Amino acid sequence: MLQTQTTPDLPGPWTRRLLSTTTIVILILITWCNLPDDVPRSLFQAADRNLSAENAWRVRMAEWYVRMTAHVAGFNSKWQMYGGQSRFNWKYTIKAHYGDEKHPVEVVLPLPRQSERTWTQATLLDFKEAKFLLNIYNDRLARETYARYLARQFPEHDGQPVHHISYTLSVQYILPPVVAVRQQQLLEPDVQSEVIDMFDVRAEQSRLTGRVAGLF
Numbered sequence: 001m002l003q004t005q006t007t008p009d010l011p012g013p014w015t016r017r018l019l020s021t022t023t024i025v026i027l028i029l030i031t032w033c034n035l036p037d038d039v040p041r042s043l044f045q046a047a048d049r050n051l052s053a054e055n056a057w058r059v060r061m062a063e064w065y066v067r068m069t070a071h072v073a074g075f076n077s078k079w080q081m082y083g084g085q086s087r088f089n090w091k092y093t094i095k096a097h098y099g100d101e102k103h104p105v106e107v108v109l110p111l112p113r114q115s116e117r118t119w120t121q122a123t124l125l126d127f128k129e130a131k132f133l134l135n136i137y138n139d140r141l142a143r144e145t146y147a148r149y150l151a152r153q154f155p156e157h158d159g160q161p162v163h164h165i166s167y168t169l170s171v172q173y174i175l176p177p178v179v180a181v182r183q184q185q186l187l188e189p190d191v192q193s194e195v196i197d198m199f200d201v202r203a204e205q206s207r208l209t210g211r212v213a214g215l216f
Helices: 013-033 038-050 053-073 119-125 127-136 140-153 177-183 202-214
Strands: 088-099 104-108 160-173 192-200
Touching (some): 053 140, 140 160, 140 202
Antiparallel strands (some): 088 160
């Protein structure tokens, strides 16, 4: 007697739709993360030209979320275990800009590594700040996000609202080994400094004002 074979049950319609949606999302992540760098750069430039500063920042954040999701899930195929050692020492000086054109005020923010710290703070706590600064060194969007956070933490100075957060990069080059031995010093004497970012954070001031107004 022949044994009757039964056809396996197919997944339900909602399950099939979920699987199809997941597949499409994965393909979009893989495709976007493997496009040339000029594509997201052109997107950001178009957003800067046609959108408000706040909406252009949202476009950058959305793109960052897409890349981070792909990175965590392992879809971007870009991994780096080792990196070349830089031939220079560097540091950021982060400043807040208050006031107006007639009475500008520039304040070095009281952050770790650029303000007075106790021995305990400098030895046991501030190593995390160095790691954080290293993470944002090559990530302009991360620096902008941090600038907006700082604008909310330091919204005013002597009654003047903050309008920009700037990053000054200071670089001191390491001498080649032969030159260092001959001169008996490790670093070049000159320190080169340049303002690499000047972020407009007035939108954060408006958000804070709106939240305060909503409380009353």
